[in-house]
Amino acid sequence: MPRRKPSRGKCAYCGKEIAKSAVSKHLSACPDRRATIEKAEEKKGASEMLFHLRVQDAWRGEFWLDLEMRGSATLKALDDYLRAIWLECCDHLSQFSIGAWRGAEISKKRRVDEVFKEGIELTHIYDFGTSSETLIKAVGMRKGKLAGARPIALMARNLMPEAQCIECDQPAARLCMECLIEEEVWGVLRSKHAKTHPHSDYGDPIPLVNSPRLGMCGYEGPAEPPY
Numbered sequence: 601m602p603r604r605k606p607s608r609g610k611c612a613y614c615g616k617e618i619a620k621s622a623v624s625k626h627l628s629a630c631p632d633r634r635a636t637i638e639k640a641e642e643k644k645g646a647s648e649m650l651f652h653l654r655v656q657d658a659w660r661g662e663f664w665l666d667l668e669m670r671g672s673a674t675l676k677a678l679d680d681y682l683r684a685i686w687l688e689c690c691d692h693l694s695q696f697s698i699g700a701w702r703g704a705e706i707s708k709k710r711r712v713d714e715v716f717k718e719g720i721e722l723t724h725i726y727d728f729g730t731s732s733e734t735l736i737k738a739v740g741m742r743k744g745k746l747a748g749a750r751p752i753a754l755m756a757r758n759l760m761p762e763a764q765c766i767e768c769d770q771p772a773a774r775l776c777m778e779c780l781i782e783e784e785v786w787g788v789l790r791s792k793h794a795k796t797h798p799h800s801d802y803g804d805p806i807p808l809v810n811s812p813r814l815g816m817c818g819y820e821g822p823a824e825p826p827y
C-alpha cells in the first residue's frame with residue numbers, strides 16, 4: 601500500500617494546496633471562494649440551506665472530497681456524483697445508510713436538508729460484492745445560493761496520493777493488476793518499468809487515477825468530477 605503521509609489537497613477556488621485537516625479553515629477564509637459566493641448572491645431567486653459535506657473513503661482517508669450541496673437536492677444527486685468522480689465500474693447497486701454499513705437504509709429520494717444536520721454521518725456503499733465504502737459527514741451549513749445550476753459544487757479534493765515504483769522507488773504512474781490479484785501486492789510501477797514488468801495475465805498495468813476504487817472490480821477511472 602502507499603506510504604502514509606499527512607494528506608494534502610487542493611482548493612477548487614484558488615488552486616492552493618491545503619492540508620486535509622485545514623480545509624474548512626481555508627474555505628472560510630479563501631478570497632476566491634468569497635468572490636464566487638458574492639457573485640452567486642447577486643443571482644435572482646431564493647436562498648436555501650447549503651451543506652458542507654466532507655466525503656472520504658472509509659478505509660483510505662487519503663481520498664477525500666469537500667462538497668457544497670443544495671439542501672433541496674436529493675441523495676440521488678450525491679450518489680450520481682460519487683459514481684462519476686470515484687466509483688462507477690459496472691453499474692452496481694448502491695445504498696446510503698445512517699451510521700454504519702448495517703444501519704438503517706436511507707432512500708435516495710430523500711432531500712439533503714431532511715437527512716443531514718451538523719455532525720450527522722452517512723455511509724454510502726457502492727457494490728455489495730467488492731464494496732467501496734464512503735463516509736459523508738455534514739461539517740457545516742450556511743444559507744445562500746450556489747453558483748451555477750448544479751446541485752453540488754466541488755470545493756476541495758485530495759491530491760493524488762504518492763506511490764513509489766516497487767522496482768526502483770521512483771514516482772509510479774501505473775498499477776499491475778496481476779501483482780494485486782495474484783500476489784496481493786500493491787504493484788505500482790513507473791511507466792518505464794511498467795513496460796518491462798513480467799506480468800501480463802491481466803493485461804498491461806493500468807494508469808493510476810485519483811480514486812479509492814482503483815484496482816477494485818473493473819474500475820479504471822477516469823476519476824474526474826462530472827461538473
Ligand SMILES: [Zn+2]
Pocket residue numbers: 611612613614615616626627630631632633
Ligand atoms: Zn482557496
Ligand SMILES: [Zn+2]
Pocket residue numbers: 689690691692727817818819
Ligand atoms: Zn464492477
Ligand SMILES: [Zn+2]
Pocket residue numbers: 765766767768769770789790793
Ligand atoms: Zn521503477
Ligand SMILES: [Zn+2]
Pocket residue numbers: 776777778779780787797799
Ligand atoms: Zn505485476
